[in-house]
Amino acid sequence: MKISSFISIICFFIFVTISAQEGARFKENKKIFLHGNSVLIGNNILGHHPTKPLMNTKISNDEVNMKYIDVDSDPSTFSSSQANISNLKNGARIAHAELYWYGLYPYKTSALRESRNKLVHVGKGQRDTIVNSIKFKTPNGTYEDVVGEVVFDSYSSNLFIENSPYVCYADVTETIQNLASRNGTYTAANIKATEGKILGGGSAGWLLYIVYEDENESPKYFTTYNGLAEVSNNAVTISFKNFKSKEEGDFKTTIALAAMEGDRNIKSDQVSILNKKKRRFEALSTPMRDKKNFFNSSITLGSENSSKRNPASKNTLGFDLLKMEIPNPKNNLLNNSTTEVKLKFETKKDRYYMFFAAFETEINKEYLEEKTREAQDDESTIAFTPETPSANSETTSLNDKAEIEAPNEPIELSEEELLLRTLNIESVNIPGLVSGYYLITNVFAELDNAKSWSKYLAEKGYTPKTYINPANNWYYIYIAKNKSILPIYDKWQKTKDLEYFNKIWILKINL
Known part of the structure; x- marks a missing residue:
C-alpha cells in the first residue's frame, strides 16, 4: 500500500x-x-x-x-x-x-x-x-x-x-x-x-x-x-x-x-x-x-x-x-x-x-516517500493514506507487520516498559489536553477550593496547573506532566510521602 x-x-x-x-x-x-x-x-x-x-x-x-x-x-x-x-x-x-x-x-x-x-x-x-x-x-x-x-x-x-x-x-x-x-x-x-x-x-x-x-x-x-x-x-x-x-x-x-x-x-x-x-x-x-x-x-x-x-x-x-x-x-x-x-x-x-x-x-x-518509509517502522508516528479510511486501520497493519518480522529470540524490555508493566495506572481521555503522564495532587468540585489549593502549592514552591474534566466538570490540579513515565514516577516517589501529598497519584491521559 x-x-x-x-x-x-x-x-x-x-x-x-x-x-x-x-x-x-x-x-x-x-x-x-x-x-x-x-x-x-x-x-x-x-x-x-x-x-x-x-x-x-x-x-x-x-x-x-x-x-x-x-x-x-x-x-x-x-x-x-x-x-x-x-x-x-x-x-x-x-x-x-x-x-x-x-x-x-x-x-x-x-x-x-x-x-x-x-x-x-x-x-x-x-x-x-x-x-x-x-x-x-x-x-x-x-x-x-x-x-x-x-x-x-x-x-x-x-x-x-x-x-x-x-x-x-x-x-x-x-x-x-x-x-x-x-x-x-x-x-x-x-x-x-x-x-x-x-x-x-x-x-x-x-x-x-x-x-x-x-x-x-x-x-x-x-x-x-x-x-x-x-x-x-x-x-x-x-x-x-x-x-x-x-x-x-x-x-x-x-x-x-x-x-x-x-x-x-x-x-x-x-x-x-x-x-x-x-x-x-x-x-x-x-x-x-x-x-x-x-x-x-x-x-x-x-x-x-x-x-x-x-x-x-x-x-x-x-x-x-x-x-x-x-x-x-x-x-x-x-x-x-x-x-x-x-x-x-x-x-x-x-x-x-x-x-x-x-x-x-x-x-x-x-524525500517525502523516504520519510514515509521511516514512519512505518517508528511507533511515534501516525501514517495515513487517501485509500485508508482511518488512522486506526493503518496502525493495525503496522502492528501486524511488526509481529511478522519480530525475531524469535527473547525481547529485552526497556526500563520504561518494565516500569509500566509493574504499575497499575488509570487511563482517561481528556479532549484538548496534550497526551502524557500527569502527576495529580488533588481534585475539586468547587473552583474556589481549587484556587486555594493551587495558591497553597505555589507557596510551597510548586508550579500547579489545572485542567477541567468534561465528564464531571471537576478541577484537577497537577504539578508535572511528561510523555515518559520515568520522570513522573521519580517525582511521585519524592513527593508521595509528604504530609500534604498523601493522595498524589499518576494519571495516563490520551495515551
Whole structure:
C-alpha cells in the first residue's frame, strides 16, 4: 500500500536558542510531511469598543482603556471575536489543527491613577487562575467548551509580573475533521485578560492553524512549536532542522508567527533570516510590515491585511499574527537541499512576547516517500493514506507487520516498559489536553477550593496547573506532566510521602 504522508507526534528536532528571558522554553509541537498546505486565522479579543473595529493605526495599546470585544450577541459569553476561512477544500483531509489563545492578565481590571503627582497603574480584583477553559464555535455550529494545556502562565511565577502573560493551546484536529463544511465563521469566546490600562498596554487574542492534505499540492514539510519568550534587549534565535528542501529548481518557504504586545508606534523590532552564502542575517519585510517595525499590531496574510474578521480592525492593539512567504528569487537566500533555516527575533526599544511559530517548505517527492518509509517502522508516528479510511486501520497493519518480522529470540524490555508493566495506572481521555503522564495532587468540585489549593502549592514552591474534566466538570490540579513515565514516577516517589501529598497519584491521559 502506498503511504503518501505522515505526522510525527511531539518530536524534538527543532533547536531553539533563547538569550531573552524565558517563560516557557519553546518546543516542537508537531512535525508533518505531506502533499498539502495550511490555513491561518485569528483575531484580537481586547479593544477600544465591544463591537467596532479600530482603524486608527496611530494609537498604541497602552493608550487604550481596554474593553472586552464581544460580537456574538450571546449572553453566555463575556468576550468573543470571529475570523473566517473561505479557501479550504471541503474534501481535503485535515492532518492537524492547533488552537491558541493568550492574554495579558495581572488583574481583572486596571486603571491609571494619580499618586504624589505621578500617574501609576492600579489593579483591582484578583484575576481568575483558570485560563485554559474557553468556548469555541465552528461554522454552522454551537459553542463547545475547550479545555487546553497551559503552555505558560506567569501569574504563578515571578516573571513578567507587571503584565502577567499566559498562553494556552488545544489540539482541535478531530473537531475540524468532523465538520461537514470547514469554510465559514469561527468564534473564540470567554478568553480572559485585564480590562482597562496596564503597564505597557493590554492585549489578548486567539489563532487557529490548520494543516490539510491535498494531492494536487506539492510535497511539503511543516513544523509548529510553542512557548513564551520575551524579546527585549536580547535576541531570540530559532533554528529549524530535520528536513531537506527541494534539490532542484525554485521552491517556496513560508513562516507563520504570533506575538503579543508589539507596539505599532515603537520601532526597531525585526525578524531576520540567516543568509548562509553571505554569513549574515537579513531582515524580512512585507508591504504591511516594515523591516524596522515588523511587529506592528496587525493581522496579515502575505502582503495584505486579513479582513475576513469581526471586528476587522487594522490596529489589533498588541496582537501580531502573520503568514508570509520568505522571498527567495533564484534561490539566492535559501539553497536547494537546505537542511537548516535560522530566524532571529530582536528589538532595541520595543518589547514583545513570542509564543507561536510554524515553518513550511517544499520538499522532493522522493524525500517525502523516504520519510514515509521511516514512519512505518517508528511507533511515534501516525501514517495515513487517501485509500485508508482511518488512522486506526493503518496502525493495525503496522502492528501486524511488526509481529511478522519480530525475531524469535527473547525481547529485552526497556526500563520504561518494565516500569509500566509493574504499575497499575488509570487511563482517561481528556479532549484538548496534550497526551502524557500527569502527576495529580488533588481534585475539586468547587473552583474556589481549587484556587486555594493551587495558591497553597505555589507557596510551597510548586508550579500547579489545572485542567477541567468534561465528564464531571471537576478541577484537577497537577504539578508535572511528561510523555515518559520515568520522570513522573521519580517525582511521585519524592513527593508521595509528604504530609500534604498523601493522595498524589499518576494519571495516563490520551495515551
